[in-house]
Amino acid sequence: MNPGQTREHSVNNRKVSVLNLANMLTLLRIVLAPVFLLIFFLPKEYSTWAIPALWVIFFISEITDYFDGLAARKLNLTSDFGKFFDPFADTLIQITCFLCFLIDGIWGSGIIPAILFLLVIYREFGILFIRNLMLRKGITLAARMGGKIKTVIYIIAVGAALLAVSIERLGLYENLLAYFKTGAFVIFIISVAAAVISFIDYLIIYIKAQNNQEKK
Secondary structure (H helix, E strand, O other): OOHHHHHHHHHHHHHHOOOOHHHHHHHHHHHHHHHHHHHHOOOHHHHHHHHHHHHHHHHHHHHHHHHHHHHHHHOOOOOHHHHHHHHHHHHHHHHHHHHHHHHHOOOOOOHHHHHHHHHHHHHHHHHHHHHHHHHHOOOOOOOOHHHHHHHHHHHHHHHHHHHHHHHHHHOOOHHHHHHHHHHHHHHHHHHHHHHHHHHHHHHHHHHHHHHHHHHO
């Protein structure tokens, strides 16, 4: 093998490498999910640094969600790994945050928050299942407007709940805490509704794609 062939092989390896910039940012979000969980349930005496750390993780996860997609498009780093694990990373960090808030009781006690949380889990894993089915058929399930709106509302819901947790644990504006909790719960309900509606939209797209393939 001559030097030119070796160099070409190396370049090709870099192009198809899983460990490119876009995928590394995706993997970072996957790692941040359990870190958020661990810090969230630290004893309250650590709140003075734990709360800022949770906000940092929250912002990093959202920023990397934007930049991994940007890097994949601009640097031509799109891969099957990224197509599957990018939405998985989003789902993992969001469900982790929601689980923390559910256990903490920031949305209140009772069965309703738990039912809403289950709807989120069913929706997210249902979407991942549909994406995987379509990828196996060589079809990429593009982001829909409903899904983008759902994502934005998820982010707002996490931010609102984290704000309520911050106020409670740091002892700030305690007279307003009930209003912040109620507001966070209302936004969570809206996010669940948006999630269910967008899932129905994606399901219709999948059924249409399946029917089109069967006709060919």
